[in-house]
Amino acid sequence: MARPTLDRESPVPLYQQLADVLRRDIEEGRLPAGVAFPSERKLMARYQVTRTTVRSAIGVLKQEGMVVAEHGAGSFVRDPKADRHRVDATRVGMVRPAPPRQESKDVALTRSFRLSAILESAERRMKTTPWISELLQVEGGTEVLVQEATGLDSQGAPSLCRAWLHPRVEKEMGLSEEDLDGYWLPDMLAIKGVPAAEGEDVVEAAMPTPNIKRVLSVPDGVPVLQLYRVMKQDDLVVAVIETHLPADQTTLVFPRIPLHI
Amino acid sequence: MARPTLDRESPVPLYQQLADVLRRDIEEGRLPAGVAFPSERKLMARYQVTRTTVRSAIGVLKQEGMVVAEHGAGSFVRDPKADRHRVDATRVGMVRPAPPRQESKDVALTRSFRLSAILESAERRMKTTPWISELLQVEGGTEVLVQEATGLDSQGAPSLCRAWLHPRVEKEMGLSEEDLDGYWLPDMLAIKGVPAAEGEDVVEAAMPTPNIKRVLSVPDGVPVLQLYRVMKQDDLVVAVIETHLPADQTTLVFPRIPLHI
DNA sequence: GAGTGGTCTAGACCACCTT
DNA sequence: AGGTGGTCTAGACCACTCG
Known part of the structure; x- marks a missing residue:
């Protein structure tokens, strides 16, 4: 699977690039609502960044209301139209x-x-x-x-x-x-x-x-x-x-x- | 000035305690809208925590829409009813x-x-x-x-x-x-x-x-x-x-x- | 017990604004 | 130039969930 890679020379910060990648994954259905998100350690390894950077990226998506984290269980994509x-x-x-x-x-x-x-x-x-x-x-x-x-x-x-x-x-x-x-x-x-x-x-x-x-x-x-x-x-x-x-x-x-x- | 101090034994995380202190400072008028917030380095020294912890605390207030940060200039208390x-x-x-x-x-x-x-x-x-x-x-x-x-x-x-x-x-x-x-x-x-x-x-x-x-x-x-x-x-x-x-x-x-x- | 997210430390370098 | 917030590293320990 040809994962997109992050550009360390770019003026766009790493965590933003990663957030953009993940957001696109969600929007285009590769990470469907409700199922488990890749764990922070997996994302660290896959994109070769620190956990801090991974957490910042996920933090962006949390602020946008796209992702919820559950302690000990994992992070999950939220369905914005569910339960309305x-x-x-x-x-x-x-x-x-x-x-x-x-x-x-x-x-x-x-x-x-x-x-x-x-x-x-x-x-x-x-x-x-x-x-x-x-x-x-x-x-x-x-x-x-x-x-x-x-x-x-x-x-x-x-x-x-x-x-x-x-x-x-x-x-x-x-x-x-x-x-x-x-x-x-x-x-x-x-x-x-x-x-x-x-x-x-x-x-x-x-x-x-x-x-x-x-x-x-x-x-x-x-x-x-x-x-x-x-x-x-x-x-x-x-x-x-x-x-x-x-x-x-x-x-x-x-x-x-x-x-x- | 007898600053409240943070309790390292408390189950409430340090950054939350600090956010609560700062929120109260805002609500009770000790940090009025528009004026400069104490800088992150000052808060580090005053409360004896890392910059990460200070930034988390301020992050909480930013998410609540109480504070805005301006790169290079400082952080500021926002007046929620201004400019409406x-x-x-x-x-x-x-x-x-x-x-x-x-x-x-x-x-x-x-x-x-x-x-x-x-x-x-x-x-x-x-x-x-x-x-x-x-x-x-x-x-x-x-x-x-x-x-x-x-x-x-x-x-x-x-x-x-x-x-x-x-x-x-x-x-x-x-x-x-x-x-x-x-x-x-x-x-x-x-x-x-x-x-x-x-x-x-x-x-x-x-x-x-x-x-x-x-x-x-x-x-x-x-x-x-x-x-x-x-x-x-x-x-x-x-x-x-x-x-x-x-x-x-x-x-x-x-x-x-x-x-x- | 293995895996997950949550908190925290102690640094570093950078970009930006003010004076 | 000095101070500010923004980004990032490389660790550590903890609390929680799940099989």
């Missing part, structure tokens, strides 16, 4: 996520959702971050009522949701933390006659913070989709529903909105 | 991106959009990828008419757009590659009486492929938002408009859609 949920954006955050399923083995291709964290946070009052403050239209660092839920959402996709209630609404409605026991905030708002049908949906993506990464068990090289649902009534913000979804498992679907052509 | 564009999702992909601006210096905090690639691809006919095939509802590998445009979109955000035309429409309308000269496909469809007001919008996020990373000049640790706008008429797919947006600069805003409560 089509998530209806109109429902995200509106229904309390289901309790987590039983912890199960983590296989490269069939990553199931593991939960090591709380289903619902005990913490019910938090200071707003700058970004939430902006959306909620309150001053930064205001203490507001927060509800948090983690698990599989109504559509089977893992998610972490936080519902931030505007202090004005809390006060006007005389809502207390106890009132929310057993209720998910959007439900409660509907019950109390605050449908909050106005507003907008804001979508961002970022690499997960260590906390989010742990709670949603997001592997390396996988970003998180963040949907912020701003609920308004009479042009005043009532609440913000923040949802984090692991991007390797989530396809967010919005119904057609009127387009500007 | 609020992008109206109803307009994305519907208007041809503007020509690229002059190439300019790349500063950590004010990354401006650089274009090394084509403004509009010469390639006008491509095979569909599996994912595009699914959205376009054609068989995988079908050759279809594709238009590609890169630059700043109508709202000032950098983006890469591809418009994929369904072969049925191409045939029925007798559209040729020349017809598209000077026109952006969605405009052309509107002109030809195919408003394609139906359909749906699909949002995903992923780490950029090397090509996208280069074209949009996305730094390490930054994912890409992908918006696929499926244009339909009478329940048949007319075209798919694919848009890639660097997630560190883009906040995608959807108007309120009817919610399921």
